[in-house]
Amino acid sequence: xVQLVESGGGLVQPGGSLRLSCxxxxxxxxxxxxxxxxxAPGKGLVWVSRINSDGSSTSYADSVKGRxxxxxxxxxxTLYLQMNSLRAEDTAVYYCARARGSSGSYYxxxxxxxxxxTVSS
Amino acid sequence: xxxxxxxxxxxxxxGQTARITCSGDALPKQxxxxxxxxxxxxxxxxxxKDSERPSGIPERFSxxxxxxxxxxxxxxxxxxxxxxxxxxxADSSGTIQVFGGxxxxxxx
Numbered sequence: 001x002v003q004l005v006e007s008g009g010g011l012v013q014p015g016g017s018l019r020l021s022c023x024x025x026x027x028x029x030x031x032x033x034x035x036x037x038x039x040a041p042g043k044g045l046v047w048v049s050r051i052n053s054d055g056s057s058t059s060y061a062d063s064v065k066g067r068x069x070x071x072x073x074x075x076x077x078t079l080y081l082q083m084n085s086l087r088a089e090d091t092a093v094y095y096c097a098r099a100r101g102s103s104g105s106y107y108x109x110x111x112x113x114x115x116x117x118t119v120s121s
Numbered sequence: 122x123x124x125x126x127x128x129x130x131x132x133x134x135x136g137q138t139a140r141i142t143c144s145g146d147a148l149p150k151q152x153x154x155x156x157x158x159x160x161x162x163x164x165x166x167x168x169x170k171d172s173e174r175p176s177g178i179p180e181r182f183s184x185x186x187x188x189x190x191x192x193x194x195x196x197x198x199x200x201x202x203x204x205x206x207x208x209x210x211a212d213s214s215g216t217i218q219v220f221g222g223x224x225x226x227x228x229x
Contacts, residue, residue, distance in 0.1 A: 104215015
């Protein structure tokens with residue numbers, strides 16, 4: 001059974017940092033591109049970042065570019081999101097998602113349960 | 122930046138057909154995908170590649186595409202279908218993924 005379990009969320013002050021983790025199991029993690037998607041309270045889904053299967057290629061939404069870094073450890077079956085210079089508008093539930101597709105057109109067939117990040121003083 | 126546009130809400134009575142649209146300039150070039158999200162839960166994929174249905178998704182869910190608009194159709198709506206629905210696609214270059222703003226489906 002495919003499972004994605006996020007962790008690392010919590011309360012952080014503006015300007016602070018946080019690292020999210022997503023532990024994957026039930027599939028060959030190193031074969032899949034992975035993404036982070038976030039959802040502010042009461043708002044819609046927003047794509048954040050993606051990483052290819054071996055970690056050599058990444059992409060970011062403009063809103064987080066230069067502040068967030070996506071990475072992965074295929075030996076540990078774990079995806080990460082390092083979030084620096086956090087702002088109030090980064091407050092959201094962060095989901096990791098497994099991607100299917102190719103040539104830039106991806107969809108998300110499995111999602112984690114999400115981890116809440118709250119940026120507030 | 123690229124945007125996908127959905128109506129904020131759609132309401133139907135049980136047994137009727139619900140249609141949720143999603144518009145975007147790159148949709149003629151990029152596949153669209155649809156997700157259902159119920160309160161407090163992670164999204165669930167209900168349609169991929171414009172019109173394909175994943176295993177386990179009821180046949181009443183279908184998708185179609187015409188030009189810059191894609192449509193999610195739910196035939197014979199049931200109370201359990203009440204949820205938020207999001208379309209998702211990529212920009213024309215395939216560099217970024219984008220979600221529509223979401224549509225709240227209310228079953229009257």
